Amino acid sequence: MTIWHEHQHEPITWEAYLDIDEETRRDLELVDGYVVPREQRGRDHQKVATRLSLALEREAVAEMRRTGRAECYETNTEVDVLLWERPPTARKPDAVLHRCLPEFEQLAAEHCLIVVEVLSTWSDRRDRVYKMADYADAGIPHYWLVQFDKVGAVAIERYALTGGRGPYTHIGTTHRDMGPEAVHVTSPFGIRVLWEDLEVAPKV
Template identity: 45%
Template sequence: MTVLPDDYWLLRVRPQPVTAEEYELLPEDVSRMIEIVGGQVVFRESPDLRHQRAARRLADLIEAHARAAMNRGRGCLEVDTDVDLRLREVPLLNRRPDAVLYRCLDREDDERLRAEHALLVAEIVSPGSETVDTAHKLGGYAKAGIPHYWIVWLDETGVSAIERYQLDRPTRLYKHVNTLMREAGGTPEIGLPIPITVDWDELEY
């Protein structure tokens, strides 16, 4: 097993792909700064405060409805933000979505969060991330088999729109379900992957 050098900045100019084993050796403060796409290191821009708040508000909303679903017998569900999500082992594909709803992991076995656990992934679009969120991640999450994907748009007051996509399993492609718009008013209700009522006031900064 190759041991990564102490000079972690060398990841930026690393000629060979990073393996899953090497990634596991990285300290958390380093792995939080990067994603691995096709074995190659992609440094992540630090999200601004509005992005962070929106991710937290969105995760809180999803988590509240996940708890309600569990109370109705859905089974154990968890929601996290900015967490490692392993989509593929070789070449390594590791993302850190803004919010993810997933089936509970076996903590005793230190089980890693993988695509097969995820029910819903949400990515918040920031300036400069439009292509990555609306094309690259859209295709990558679908190919990994994640059933639902949300692209979340912001304005100066909070979440302004949520584009919803659902996986077509035979083709491993997402189909656009609908786009929820705050300006349309009301509190839209979503049925899948769990029932969620979108209260736009809860998604303000």
């Protein structure tokens, strides 16, 4: 794992964080102006995040077609989401569904509809406590936590802001042994994802 080797004595600015080499920054987040390394992410972890991002993208495209692009949506993986600038805090969700942005505009919390973290041994507490609080404080409407095994995603916990304010309220958990549907929700729009969509190995 790439680690930023500078020892910080004081917080840095958002602009200074963006000046860090992009390859190095892939493994970093910014919390209250302090650069912190991200947790280790194995192959299966990243595969599940990618599969879910692709499934969300498929559903977003279907929604745009249905509405005649009344709203435009995009998905991303492991991209900086600026939560707030003072003190600067940016997290990198494993997957994110957000409104479309101009090419060079910074992705921020106000654009995000769903942020997803895939749980691992190293990230469980960070994702359930610190990131959950940060995403809620930033006003991101939906937060999903995904557990996985060697097959693929095995459980998805869904949280949402009630009344547009935090903290998050748990609104449902699905397990792979409950049926074929991993997710079937109506907010932020109709989304249906199957467990088979989230398997690590591709269909042959």
